[in-house]
Each structure stands twice: as C-alpha cells, then as structure tokens.
Amino acid sequence: MSEPSYRDRDPRCSRASSLLTADSRDKVAIRDPDKFCVSKSSPLPDPVPSLAGSCPASILPDEKTTEKEYDPASPISDIHLSPSPFHPSIPPHSSPVPNSSFLVCVVCGTTPSSTPLYGCELSHIVCSICRSVGGSLLSCPRCGSQDISHHLTIAGELLEAELEKNCLVFCPYKAEGCSTVARGQVMAQHKEQCLFRPVKCPKSMFSMSCTHIGPLCTLQQHGRDRHNLHQGVTELELGVISSKMFDKGRDKTCCDDPNNAKFQPLELTYQDSLFYCYFERVADRGIWFFFIRMFGNQEQASMFKANIMIGHSGLDRGDKEVAGLRYSGAVAHYSMTREEIRGRGMVLAVADEVLRSCKVGNVLFRVWFQVEEKSYQG
16 A cells, blocks of 8 residues: 555655655665664665554554545645644733733733833734743744844833733722722722712801811711701702791791801702702801702712702792702812802802792791702703
8 A cells, every 4th residue: 555645745644754664664764874874775664564453453644545635735634724824933921911901912912011111113012921932033024024122112011001000999988987998090080979978067167167188988977966957958859958047036027137148058968869958148248058968979960960949938849849949060060169169150059139028927938959850851
C-alpha cells in the first residue's frame, strides 16, 4: 500500500514518518555522517510490527479505506479558526476600567490596569502582559509595525484619570453607617443621595437655636423628638397636610407686629422622601412667604411639584379646592438659601391685609401643603 499523497504535503501527519516501508527507509540519507550512517547493509528495525502489536485493530489503517485527497485550495478544511479577535497565545485578563473605554490593547482587547503605556508609532496600545508574552517577535496587529516600544505619555495620563474614576471606593459616609462600595465615578452620584449624608436641623433655615447636624436618615426622628415638627398638622392623604395658623388673640394680630416672624416648619412626607413646609413674615414689607423644601438634591427635588393653598380660617380641612390663594410650582432643594428661594419665585407671597381678611376668632388662616410627583409624557 503506497502512502496517500496528502501525507507528503501536510506536516500535521507526523505518523507518516513512522510508517515508512523498508524500501523507502533504505533510501534515506542522513545528513550528519559523524553521528551515524544508514545503508542497506544495516537496515533499521521495522516499526510497523511493533505498532500493530501494541495498537488495537480498530485504530489501525484499513487498506480498503480510501482517504480523501487534501486540497489546500478547498474551502472545506479540518483546520478550525477561532472567531475571537484576540491573540490566541495571550491569556485573557481583567481590568478595573469598563469595556466602554477607548484605551484598549490592540492585541488582547482589554484596557491596561496600570501605566506606563507603550505601543507603536501610531499610538496603538500594547499592554505589558501582551508585550511580555509576545516578546521581541510581537508586532502591532493593527498596522504591522515591529517597533512597539514607544512610550505613550498622553494615553497614560488618560488611563490614570480613568483608573481614578473607576477604582472601587467606600462611601465617604462609612463612619456614619453607610456600607456602599462603588466605582469612583458612580460614588459621586451616590454621595449626593446617600441616606447617611450629614444635614442640618430643619429649623436652622430660620433659626440658630438648634445646631444639630446628623445623618439624613435620622433627621425626621430628630425633628419629632426635639422640636415636635410633626404636631399641629393633619395628614389628609399621601403628600398632603393641613394646618391652622393661630393668631395672638381675637383682637390682636401678628400682622400688626413691627418685628419679623419665623414660624416652626411642618413635616411633610411622600413615601420615602422628606419635606418641610416653611412660612415667615417680613414686617417691613408686610408680606408672608410660604414654600416647600425637600431634604434632597436638585435632581431629586425636580421630580416633584409643590402646591400651596391658603383659605379662610372657617374652611374645613377637606376644603382645599375652594381655597382662594394658590401656588403651584417647583420644590426647593436642601442646598438652596432662603434668599435664593425667594429670588427664583418658588414661594407663595401674601400681604398682611389679605390674611387679615381670612381671620375668624383667634385663627388667622388655614393652609394646605402638597407635593406630588411630576408626570412625564414621552
């Protein structure tokens, strides 16, 4: 049986060299005569009998079987190419920078985890792992350059900025009880909304009598335990409270007082969000200002709408729809000052004369505060 022709051309078929016939072995010339020489007078042992004796008959070649001629031009081949664009000899490795980064190695496709960065003259990055595995034979797969030792200074600076933003960090309010761990870029947003971030007492907007600063998640309890900010109000429904403003007496009114008056804020909740309702009187202008302030950041406050209604003191708590004085607009967020809230028109301003006309007995007026989520139509 003559050897199939594809074995002479395909280097993968190493078994062909061990199955040479005796006649063909006699014709083999050894190139190094100093080591040994093979001639017809000293034939090599025939390996075929030993192969037949050690291998099961099921795996021996069948003389009747005709093997398909290997055609290198044929599109059908038993060589399976991996669809992965990455270098097959480079083991995959992780990076602290997300895959969305444009600073990626052109060999393994991942973002390097440290600086300095090196690459070709066209600034194609080759990470240190790929450089060490590929050695001196590695070239840039993008442009084919053999010189991948260029120091990419600008790319290194950009990578350091990305690493700083994306490394895992603890919440800065860990000492207060927050256990959140996130990437630096995400932590900036979490910090503004963290329930353990320190906030001042609600009364501090009008008065310095209380200097309390504590985690936001404990603020509501502080306001109730120390200042009774939940008392004197009636919660009518989700996000709606009502209260009466009592005057100095039947014949005396605070509308005639020459001094400014700042009243205790009222607690208002909407699900997990905390608001406080403020009102004050500026004596030299003879005007009252009412507004709602959320203990959250600007983005959180922008999701809500404030409604403030003031009516005759004889109205019942359920008569907010017939209240004559109304405000409907934005909710102030925690970082805003009193002057900023007024300047942006986020208040209901009412003159002394108007409120004096609402008085019945020793009750000056009734007020309703409401917050509701804004509806967005796409």
